[in-house]
Amino acid sequence: MGKCLSCFHVRSTEPLPSISDSSFVDTHVNKQEAGLSSELASHQDSSFVADNTNHFDKTVSPMSNGTSKTPYTSTSKSNSSSIASMQRPLRSSVHSRSRQSNDIGNGPTLSTVSETKINTLFEKYRDKDCTDEDCILADGIEQMCNDLNLSPDDVRILVLAWKLEAQQMCKFTKQEFVNGLKAMNVDSIKDIQSKLPELVNKCRDNAEEFKSLYRFTFRFGLDSSCGQRILPSDMAIILWKLVFSIRVVCDESFVLTAWLNFLAQHTHVVRGIPRDTWNMFLTFYDTIGDDLSKYDDTEAWPSLLDDFVEYQTDKSNQNTSDTTNRNKAANGTMNQTG
Structure with missing residues (x-):
């Protein structure tokens, strides 16, 4: 996983809940x-x-x-x-x-999850050349993705990293891996395969779960090795597409598509996304409507979001003006012909 993140689609069905009659x-x-x-x-x-x-x-x-x-x-x-x-x-x-x-149907119980099996799984993917600490790096993560039958840029891998509370992209420490799988109540590749669609569905249906994943995604995209605090625009665009693929088909969301196009066209000006802008975009997306009709310029939005709305409004007005001029020109031609 890394800057290869590019296109993302999730197709999964929601598992039936178990019913306790205790x-x-x-x-x-x-x-x-x-x-x-x-x-x-x-x-x-x-x-x-x-x-x-x-x-x-x-x-x-x-x-x-x-x-x-x-x-x-x-x-x-x-x-x-x-x-x-x-x-x-x-x-x-x-x-x-x-x-x-x-x-029934819940995989291993807390009492049957085997830490020994988790450790064995970790050893399978552990980077043998890493001398600083026990960790799984890019090659091991890629191998794990292959075993899960998932692409490294699949949103379910992001969900897995979130559940492992991974501190850095392309790296799972042993503590993150072991504690994360125990918290997920899984100890095998098969169990992880079964669990991930359930977690994706939960994020899609539960606003607080999605918000937690969304905020994790910003931190996950930062290069912690150099103390990075602002997400580069190109990485932000990739991660926005990735995390929102849980909720929408990106190309079918006007606001999301327009926002990402705005950023892509202004990378020479917008070089990075601060945490506040990242966090507030989720609120912006959920409240202003797909046609920006509920946008209120008196609200305390980050300036970049204000710039986006102004840009989009000017673009819409220009399109309307162009359409009007074309219609007038067409009518004039018809009158001359008549």
Whole structure:
């Protein structure tokens, strides 16, 4: 990945969400337990019930890992033993079904993601010549993209870098790679392939997720090795096309197309994009309308956005004037002919 970023299209389908019925399960089990407690009270004297109720309540409380504590068993009362034996399969079987339901279709669970497998995956792509630190560089990232069946300039690779919290383009440190895949709850190429479309869909449908990715993209495009703080215009154009491809087809968005054309035609003047301009363009895009009709020059927009609107308005007026003149000329010709 790098300045080869050029064209981007995402085609993915949104995965079906998993449905957890744990709240129903717990309610159902509590009702069963209440019935058992009532049965116990009807068959035993009140002193026995008072002595054993606390034990009964404690034994059926699930532990943090989803298992149950060993039921309390009294040797002095035969009914206590039989009821305790009924409690354990009821609670454990219901919670087992609940856990199985939650795990279906979600890939590895947090408890099954293997850090060993992640480390092995990292070693596969690690740059063997890098002596400063363990990291994956351009060649390793390209190999990883090949294994994922993705182009390095695919927006899903940008999403992956975002989830790894990568600090620099064309470089994944071991800490970023390991912690990022653990946070994504994946430990194999197959898992990553399945996860990325889900993350892309989430960014498309959730404004806050997209905003987080969008702001990451600016920092990701900077050359941190030289302390760069302003994104070069050519790189900004590439990254704007890339990140917005999640939400729109760039050529079909008037504002985005006009904005990028404006920058491309004025690179001799607009040499770079500051962070504030990058961040504010997203707000600008979402609020001013596709025909710039909602633009308000009293708003505190960055000056470059004001210049863009002025340029686009002048261009539109010029086009209107040219059209009017052509129509007049055509009408004059027709009158002379007549």
